[in-house]
Amino acid sequence: MTAYSPADATVFRALHLVRREGHEEWHARQPAATAQWLIAHGFDASPGAALVLPAGDGTVDGAVLGIGDPHDPLAYAHAPFALPPGDWEVRGELDDDARRALQLGWGLGAYRFDRYRTLPRPPARLRLADPDAETADVLAACLRVRDLVNTPADDLGPQQLEDALRAIGSRHGAECMSIIGDELLARNLPAIHAVGRGSHRAPRLLRLDWGDASHPRLALVGKGVCFDTGGLDLKTADGMRNMKKDMGGAAHAIALAELIMARKLPVRLTLLVPAVENAIGPMALRPGDVIATRKGVSVEIDNTDAEGRLVLCDALTCAAEDSPALIMDFATLTGAARVALGPELPAMYSNDESVAADWLSAAARTRDPLWRMPLWRPYLRYLTSNVADIANAGPSKMAGSISAALYLERFVPATMPWAHLDVYAWNDADRPGRPAGGEAQGLRAAWGMLKERFGAAPDANA
Structure with a gap:
């Protein structure tokens, strides 16, 4: 609109x-x-x-x-x-x-999401004699997140998420590819396959590459769980009600990639989205199963509802193989982050002090808040397994967001700069500028940080 x-x-x-x-x-x-x-x-x-x-x-x-x-x-x-x-x-x-x-x-x-309804009135319109082109692109990225998250899972499964990514890539001359279904096993992406195999909608890893190979490589990873039942560890009705938003991390990563391409930021961009549905079926993952990962780390499944970290760990391993200057991942990963910080303050983790400082500084400048949380490694004990290298969760209710971030960190080389944002991607109630439904969080701050970190972009209209 x-x-x-x-x-x-x-x-x-x-x-x-x-x-x-x-x-x-x-x-x-x-x-x-x-x-x-x-x-x-x-x-x-x-x-x-x-x-x-x-x-x-x-x-x-x-x-x-x-x-x-x-x-x-x-x-x-x-x-x-x-x-x-x-x-x-x-x-x-x-x-x-x-x-x-x-x-x-x-x-x-x-903004109002109007795909399925006619709105009672249009918004008032603002005349701007000379609107700022970058601000228009940032706004478009925020609305892209909202539209993707607001779309019901029946109309936005793994295939439709791939279609959206390919359409965006085509507009900007990017290369896009996907690895689908059992091909995930053949291409050594077993954790993504394990989470998605219970659904009739084939799991996949989506990849987009764009930019000059001489520029620094930036890897974006987004959790693309298009609907999350919780698997055999089934969510309650209340817990499942809004799980169309569990691909909110993918929505953020896709929108940020689109913004980077639109503004021609001088990076060699790789976007990775593991797109799955965590469903119940004859092939569904079970508690107690041990699965392989691309990195070679075996994982015991303590809880099938801790599936986001499973699809992300294979995608993060892929991202690291290209030796990027920075990996950023976005995920609606834990309810624990909401308990700690509430719905409006995403939890940010990073293994690199300068990356964390730059993102926090950009958050303050852009009025797009987030909060840094600690990678407190003693809490790795909450992911101990007696039969595998690591468990995807554990019996303790303590430090759930931190332990999830520590799990992801296991799949990133220690010397490689990495940052993870645990987002809610949702507004629970209508407020001015924050209508109920999908929301972009930390995205404007991420763009501000990347501009500072990778240098001024050339004229986006050139």
Whole structure:
């Protein structure tokens, strides 16, 4: 849905952006009738406030929004549905960072997933005479995540996820391939096969390669569990209700790859997505089974609902074989991360201090929060197996997010920079700029970190 209107639209209503700290000064400059209207409605420019300003003939003359941090996109995200439909134009000066935040926040606030329904009203549209191209691409990446996560599993299984990845790759001249079904065994990807073999929808490893071979190699990996029943360790009804979102990590990795290609970041990009459905069937993985992995590490299955780390471990091993300068993986991996940090704060792990610092710094700049968690290696004891090299889970309820990250770290060379983001990828309830459903988390921060780390991209329109 359009976030802003064409610059040649005919009628633009005036939109005033006011912070509480400057409210009294702005109020004093208004005409007497407007000032009285503001007083009558108790408008004090609280963040998230909105008030339509009437014209003398009873029509809408303009509106005023209360905003908080002007560099936070969510400061503006209430506007598209707080204002009447139509075209709006901001009056007053904004610095460049605020203009970009306004553009992004308006787009995030205007989003509604409308594939299966007709929406009751369109969002208000923002006129931007010179919209920022990079911000538009970042917004598109965020909405890509939302669309993918919001799509029900019946319409987004492993094959459809492959179709989406191939369509994106084709637009940017990338090479795409897939390894499907029993071919996974022939190509030494046994853990991906073990998780997906219980479903009638064939498991697969998706791969996209793009960029100049002379540039530093960047590997992105995303957990693509298109639906997670929990397997034989079956989830409860409540726990399974939103498991269409268990491919949220893949959605993040795909969207970030699309952004990297659109902006022509000077990297040699590899994207790996193990795409499976964790289903119940005659071939389903059982607790107590021991499976092989690409790395040669044997894994005892303590819990079939700890399947994300199983598909990721083969994909991470593949990624490391190309000796990238950095591996980043995204996964809706653990409920424990939500218990520790709640739904809005992704848990970030890294074996490299500079990578962690750069991602945290970018998170602060972009107002896209995340929190670093420790790779506390003594907790590897929670993954002890008596019959295999490692277990995929254990009886302890302690440190579930940390032990999951430690499991993944086992499949990354110690000297290779790696970062893992355990995301919720979901909004539980509607709020301005964060509609209920799929959500991009840590993605804008990841892009900001990669720009800083790999240097300025050339003109994306060249």
